Every structure is written in C-alpha cells, then in structure tokens.
Amino acid sequence: MSEERLDDDAKLLASIGYKQELSRRMSAFSNFAISFSIICILAGGISAFPSALGAGGGASIGLGWLVGACFAGLVAAGMAQIASAYPTAGGLYHWGSILGGKGFGWTAAWFNLLGLVFVTASVNFGVYDPFFKSLFLPALGVDTSSFGFWHQTLFIAGVTLSQALLNHLGIRLTTRLTDLSGYLIFVVAISLIISLLIFSPVPLDFGRLFTLTNFTGMEGSAWPQHDSVIVVFLLGLLLTIYTITGFDASAHTAEETKNAAANVPKGIMNAVFWSALFGYIMVCTFILVMPNLTDGVKQGLGFLDALLGSVPPWLKLVLATGILVCNYLCGLACVTSASRMTYAFARDGGLPFSNSLKQVHDTHKTPVNAIWTAAVAAIIATLYGDAFLVLATGCAVLLYISYIMPTAAGIWAEGRTWTHKGPFNLGALSKVIAVLATLGGLVLVWVGVQPPNDKVLYLIVALGLVLLALWWGLGVRNSFQGPPSLNKTMR
Template sequence: MAAPVHTDTSEDVKVLHSMGYAQELSRRMGGFQSFAISFSIICILSGGFGSFPIALSTGGPFSLTIGWIIGSAYALIVAACLGQIASAYPTAGSLYHWSSILGGRFWGWATAYVNLLGLLFVIPAVNVFLYLVTRDLLFGSVLGWDVSGWGMGTQILSVAVITAAQALLNHFGIRLTTILTDFSGYLILGVTVILIVMFLMAAPSFDISKAFTFVNNTGAPGGGVSPQTGPLMAIIIGLLYPLFTITGFDASAHTAEETVNARNTVHKGMLHSVFWSGVFGFVLILVMILAIPDLNAAAASGWSSFNNLFIAAILPTFIGKLMLIGVIISNFLCALAAVTSTSRMIYAFARDGGLPFSGLLSSVSPTYRTPVAAIWFSAIMAVVLTAVTTPLNAFAALSTGCAMYLYISYAMPIVAGFFAEGKTWTTFGSFRLGGLSKVFAVIVMIGTVLVTIGGHAFVVSIPGTPGDAAANPPVAATSFVPGLWYYSVGFAIILAILWFAIENRRFQGPPIGEAAIAKRKAIIAAAEKAVGESA
C-alpha cells in the first residue's frame, strides 16, 4: 500500500520549502521514533561494552564512573546546542546545512566532510565489535568453536556481510527501519535492566568506593591498550569511552525530513536519547565494576577485560546466554540506524552538489522513498574503512575516530552559531537556550580540543621492526602502521586541496536567501512529482 503523504500545506513541508528543499523522503517518524533512532545508535550495549577496556586501562574505575558522568554531561550540552539549531532548521543535512547558514559556504562544506567521516567510522566500529563479540563469546565460549584461526580476512568479510544486510533493510523504506529501531530501543532498555541485576548478583562485594578510585593503568598495567602516559592524559584518553558510546545522536536531526512536527520533535529526540543513555549506562558501569573481583588483574588483561567479565558473570546461566543474543541483536540494530543516519547526510549533501556523483547519491527511490544510492555508498565505504584500519586494531581506531571526528563536526555549527547568534542568525525555533547558549558553546569548544588531543594520543603509530631469519624460531619483519595523526593530517590536506583547487569555485552550498530559494520552486515541484508527493 502506498505510503500516506503530506500536502504542501502541512507545516513541516512549508518549513522545508522555505529552506529551498522538496519533500522527497517519506515523513513517517513521530517523537518516539526520533528518540529511538538516536538511542539505538548510542546503544550502551555497544560502545558501553566494546570500549569498556579503554577506560579501565587508562584511568581505571575513575574513568569508568566519573569519566562517564563528565562525558555524559558534556554530550548533553552538545545535544542541547545542536537541538537549538535543529529547532530552527530541521533538514536532513543538519550539521552541514546549519554550518553553511551560520558560518558560510566553506564552513558548511568542511563540516559536511568531517561529519561524514565520523558517521562512516560509526558503522564499521559497531560492526567490528559485533563480529568480535559474536566470534569470541557466542561461537567461542557458548558453542565451543575453535575461532583461533579467524584472522583479518575473516573479520573484513564478516563485517561486509553484516553491513550489506543493514543496507538492504534500509533500502526498503523508513517504515521498516523505524519498526526495527523502535524495537531496538525497548530491547536495549530490557537487556540493560536484566544485565544490571545479573552483574549485581555476581558481585563478590558491594564496596562502592572502589568504583571511584583513580589508577593510572596506561601502558603495561592496562595490558597495552593505551600507550604509557601521565595521569592527566590518562583521564583525557579515558573520556573517549563515554564519548564514543554517547555519539550518533545527530541521527534525530539527519532524519528530520522524515519526522512529523520536526521543529518541536527533533531536539527532544537528541536530548532524551543522550540523557537516558547516560543514566542507564552509569548504573550498568557501576555494577560491572562491582562484579570484577580484581580490578588490577582485569585491567592487565587489556582488550579481554570485558569478555572475561561477561564470561564469568553472565554466560554461565541460560538467561545470560539469552542476554548475549540480545547484545548481539542490539549491536546489529545500532549499526542499522547508523546506516540510516549516514545515508541521509550523504543524500542531503549530494543534493546541493557537495559530493562526486551528486546526481546519483541524491536520488530517491519512488517506490521506497529512500536514498538508495546513498545507503549503498555508506555500506561500501564502511567496509573499506574496516579493511584500512584492521592492521591498526580496527575497533580502537574506528571507535576513536568516530568519537573524535563526530564531536569535531558537532562543534562546527555550534562555533558558527556562537558568532552568528543575534547578528546574522535571527531565525529560531521553539527550543532556545537563552543565556546559556554562548556559555554552552564555550564548553563545547574546550571539550572538542580535549577529545581531539585524547584521540590522537590514544591511537599512535606502530613502528616497523626488522626481521631475524637466524632466530629460533625466525622473527618476521613488521611494517610501519600509521597512527590517527596521519589520517587526520592527510584528511585535512586533501580537504584543503579540494577546496582551493576545485570546490571554492564550483560548490554553491544550500540555497540561502529569499531570491535563491524562490528560484528553486520549479525544482521542488519536479522533485516531489517524481516521487509521487502531492503538489
């Protein structure tokens, strides 16, 4: 049955037309769906588990608890700042569109690429963790398979298959996606509550004080998860834990053109998803710490610390095995929602000519009312990133890059708004921060600097070593593996070349101003007619 459509007299479509865009996507999402898609991407059962060793092996319990509180509060401030802008400009391009309006053509173009990079890191980061937890806990611990021979090739192929399944589900329409993300929201809450009870039951004692102790576990004490650093840097790196977990909440904004009453709904989706993830995540972390008999030994086990805890505290019971299945499904749906968010960003940027093959990437299926080409492009790039980062410890590199690049992209329209508010920024929605707006913006700027420093300090280069054929047994040579700094500098250089050589003259950005928007009336009508939207 054909999806119901809004006429151009609806408030949502009027707002979209006033910004120069057609209603091509199917507007089916309500308030809960807007919340659920961001809550599903945040997914405390994904980042909260996968990056658990990052915090434990840097600042110890302090980074897990106090670090989580600080990171959650910071994420809520970022969400509030973005929500204020989303209430004024509810479009699928979100960050890119906002930066263009508030900061100019270049700032918007640069925001789009940084946000796109961060979003593309989300999908493989989650899917790599999904592969690892399935391999080690389900196949290895529960089913007893020998997974010791599963190497890099198996990981890349498995992630490719998982990502293709998520893209296929996105292909067939936002209705199917929202049903799955709605289910994901309930599943995450239900599994989290049961796991909290199970970890509490497994706790050898209830000494809450041990959950707030700072221990510098960088280097050897933390199993080599983090390079050896001083206490301050250990705390900064530890903040990657909550910031990788509580990220991707811009999904509510990226699906604004598919959300009913978007001006009054999108900011609530972001704020509620961050707040409840922070609350439930903190309780889950607290009981996980209580369930660990020896925190020093757990930290020394490095990347295995979460797996060891889950095997000891959860898997021995039938219910624990069911909870593992719930964790696996939650992670699959987390990356499914990330594909949705990423593809909408690509679609929005491409319709303004910001990407190569923009005509293809901005196309919308008349049958499914989804940006099919953008969906599959997201999936392909996610697999490519998995292959590129696998030699560097794919999960560490991808999760760190995700947190760092996404929060930089979140800061960019906020910084632009800091300077434009009350001057060139005069269009506001129902959600306003008032006197807190500029204060929050300064906090966001400081936090962005810290997460950037922490990200680059965590994922360092791996030096190459010469081989020794005469040794017994022979030692093979290893290649130099570049750290995250190389990716960031290379990315910045490529962007600079693209802008000054090509895009500065070619790229026009989103339509801004009454004259530019008025010229798009015929384009809007043709685009809506092509997908069956009533005129």
C-alpha cells in the same frame, strides 16, 4: 498526525529551500530511538570500556563517565537548538553553511560524513568482535580460535550489506527495527546489570568508583605510560566520547520526522540523557563486580565474557544474544544516518557523482544510491586488520569536530545573521552553552588523538584538510553553491 501538520513540515522545509522527497513517517519516539540506537550503551559502553579501565581504573568510570557525559550534553544542547531552527537531513552541513558560510559548512560536512562512515565501520567491527566471535559463539560452545581475516571480513561485509538492504526497502521497516532497538537496549542493559549483581562473586566496594589507579603502560592497557594524573583521567574519557556519539542521527532523519522542529531536538537531548544515565549504571556495575581490576585490564575486550562466567550458561547465552542483536540494530541506525548525510550533501552538489547519490527511489522513497555507497565505504574502512581502536577513536574525533563547528559558528552568528530560532530555545544561556560546548568538545577531541592513535588520526585529519583545501581551491568553491537558503533572505 494530521495532514495539516505534515503540510507545516513541508512548508518549513520549503522555506529552507528543499522539496519534501523522503517519506515523513517517523514519530517523536522513532527519532529518539534512532539516536539512542546509535549511541547504544551495549555497543560503545562495552567495547570501549577497556580503554577507560586501562587508563585510570575505577575513577575513569565512576567520575570520568560523569565528566564526559556533561561535555556531551553541552554539545548536544547546542546542536539541538540549531536543529530546531533548521530541521533538515544532513543538518550539520546546513547549519555550518548557514551560520559560518558555505566553505565552513562544506568542511564540516566532510568531517561529519567521514565520522559517520567510521562509526558504522567500528560498530559492525564490534558486532563481529567482541560480540559475535568472543561472546555469542563461545556461549554456544563454538571454538573461534582459528578464525582469521576472512572470517572477519566476510562477516562484517554480510552484516553491513544486510543493513543497507533494510534501509533500501524503506524508512517504515527501518523505523520499526530501530524502535524495537530503543526498547531492547533498555531491557537487555537492565537484565545484564541485574544478572551481574545477583551472581557477583565479590562484595560490592563502591570506593573503587572513585579511586584513580594509573594502569597506563601496563599489560592490556590501550595507553602508553603517562605519569600525569590529569592526563590519565582525561584518557579515560574516550569511553564516554565513543559511547555517547552519533546523536546527530536525529538531525539527519529530520526530513523523515513528523513535527521535526520540536521532535528532533527532543530526540537529541533524550537520547543523550537516557544513554548517559543507564550507561553510567552499567559501566559502574562492571567495576563493582570485577574480582580484580588489574586482571580486568589484562583481559581487554574479553572482560565481559569473564564477568559472565559467574552466571548460569543459559542466562549467559540469552544475554549474549540480546547484546548481539542490539549491536546489529545499532549498525542499522548508523547506515541510516550516514546515508542521509550522503544524500543531503549530494543534493547540493557537494560530493562526486552527486546526481547519482541524491536519487530517491520512486517506491521506497529512500536515497538508495547513498545507502549502498555509505555501506560499501564502511566495509572498506574495516579492512585495516585489527582496526577497532582506530575506527572508534577516529569516529569520535571526526564527529565531535563536526559537532562543534556549527555550534562555534553560532556564537558569532546569533543575533546577527541567525535571528530565527525554533521551539527548542536556550534563551539567555545560548551563547554560554555554545562556548562551553565548544571548549568541552575540543577536550574530547584532544583525548581522541593521544597515543597510540595520534599518528593515524593526525594523518587522517591533516591529509584530509590538505586535500579539502586543494579541492576547494581548484574550483569547487566556484561550482559548489551550498544550501539554497544561502541564496535567500535568512529566515
């Protein structure tokens, strides 16, 4: 990449009001890989699979995944167009502020930041269980039945702090690992699919994928009893919501990506497309090789261990190791994304202790205080006992709220205050896609706040909105200036 291109990136960033401080080393593939690593079909596609199976059975997979992926794709397309125009770290915060005003952007920032903390926590919770405790160690013959709270807490803390250290040491090291993750997810997912199909104990019945069976209220199902077929089908979308999320990481690392205006939207769209495609093949395979769907519901998170019981022990260990490593690298990418959002928001004075959180290391050129703060916050979020379902649904709800806020604001701003677009331009379809993305995102948010998650998530969202409103009204609206571009002529 030429110095001229690097200068162009720095000039574009300066026109938005920021100085190039972070190290711009990420290629187009690296930008794709970090979002692809966070989406990680081997994380959410496995850990959230029981939530879909326990809703509408095979149809929640064969049809539900496709519907959810279409919704996610629309949201991603709306985000990608805005990211192409404003390629900055902490993108959703800037977009919301530029398109909807600083108060709107400030609120979007808090939803996004909390969602990123929750997604880091949920991924690393999943690294522990089911992937380390219930899959990897048993494949080695280790009995984990006596493992308790402190095993869980110390393991998750160790994993998260190690990911923070890798981020601390520089974007080059982190990029190399997330690049590896991009390739490894493909290899492990394909190997898992082929292995399960080869050693399947049952004949493949593709009709399962389109047969809706109401498993809500049954033993092992995450959902209470529902009689409405439509509601049951929509509940199954949680699998896709949780899996295909986190693609805002491409935007959060925009200031570390070369030719960001073109490569960031490509990273977002490619990560969603390839995750949707390979994820669909993988989750459909789970349904096809499962001896009995009712038993699969009862097995919960143990369903994959049961499916791998038909493959040779050595192969099970290889696959378990690959899945564990992919999930660790997924958590690494989550820490990267959360810390860049923290840094970007603090840079404009949007967080407590902003002067400290916006500091960039002189040598490593990474936002070190933001990295460690995001990591510690994620660890704290996992201390709530068996928190996975709450963390998973919470991150999906919070992130999708933050995703659709700038997209919705863009519907009104486009052609008025928003006249500049980047290389990725939806053209005449722009407002249509924005409206569909907003509606689709709202459907996904509605799914996330259904029982049994409703009380906790409503409390988080409602309490959060009340606290934000009080904080804003008690003086932040006067001291917080928002992104520098708000005080300049719109580009």
